[in-house]
Amino acid sequence: MPRASLTPAAIVTAARRVADDEGIAELTLRRVARELGTGPASLYRHIADRQQLLHLLADDLATGYPLTRAGRDPLDRVVRQWHAMHDYLAAHPWGARIIADGQYALPSARPIAEHCVDQLAAAGLDRETAVRAYRALWHLLLGHLLNAHPFGHLHGARGDGTDLDRAVRWLVTGAAAT
Amino acid sequence: MPRASLTPAAIVTAARRVADDEGIAELTLRRVARELGTGPASLYRHIADRQQLLHLLADDLATGYPLTRAGRDPLDRVVRQWHAMHDYLAAHPWGARIIADGQYALPSARPIAEHCVDQLAAAGLDRETAVRAYRALWHLLLGHLLNAHPFGHLHGARGDGTDLDRAVRWLVTGAAAT
Incomplete structure (x- = not known):
């Protein structure tokens, strides 16, 4: 594959494919280089290290968050929005982990943040709340995405999709x- | 150290020390055996594998959950209880991860579950709720314990201890x- 194809977009697409298919633990610069039909040295001209690769991947993930406006009232719209975010992240199981581990703000997450805060304000919360x-x-x-433990299932209320x-x-x- | 000291209690105490001091990634049967001044073969007579070791550790952790009754009203008691659980788990950073990864119920977690459900019922929730x-x-x-990402801090409400x-x-x- 010619070196011209090593754009940030091509690299992040390849990284996402590896993460989706093989899991985040397999995501190394070497593995992504192989996916792109090139060598690690070529990739290192574009990406400093695995940390930068994860950052690009998290930023790319954030561009795809669903922004929903469906719902019969403001509270229902909030519930549907977070349900849609759950489903989006559940489809990329590596996503929740890299978000939780990432101590940086992602520029591409600004639209989702503003959309969600606006929805919460429409549901009656003042801006800071x-x-x-x-x-x-x-x-x-x-917590939902990262936690596999079945709390409460022994006490007569098994977890379900609701x-x-x-x-x-409730929240x-x-x-x-208050 | 004589083999007589290899009780489950001694093993789990050693495992907890390793996890606290060196992190969960360092917690192997080999490392715990060294901590106990014995060889891996001796330890394998008592513990089948790392999974069983983590299960013992999670069960031991669960015996130590604080059960608080402080608070000026039922809702305040619930808030203080979960605050205390947070502080307890924050003191053992490996704890949240092994709880979240553990797909089994722990017998020693029953008292904390019953205490918390009773407190929620006292705050006005029916049993199933x-x-x-x-x-x-x-x-x-x-989510609080596993997430390092500073959501919302760019939007004028920095996270804090409250x-x-x-x-x-709120929840x-x-x-x-409802």
């Missing part, structure tokens, strides 16, 4: 009430 | 209201 609720909902969502929706609704209802 | 809220609060707590308390209060208030 909306931003705090936005952060709390991320903790909740990442768990996250319910918790988002936002409580934030609007 | 209390169990569901218990699971949602675990997702929230694990984030979890606030989110717990329980909303669960009681």
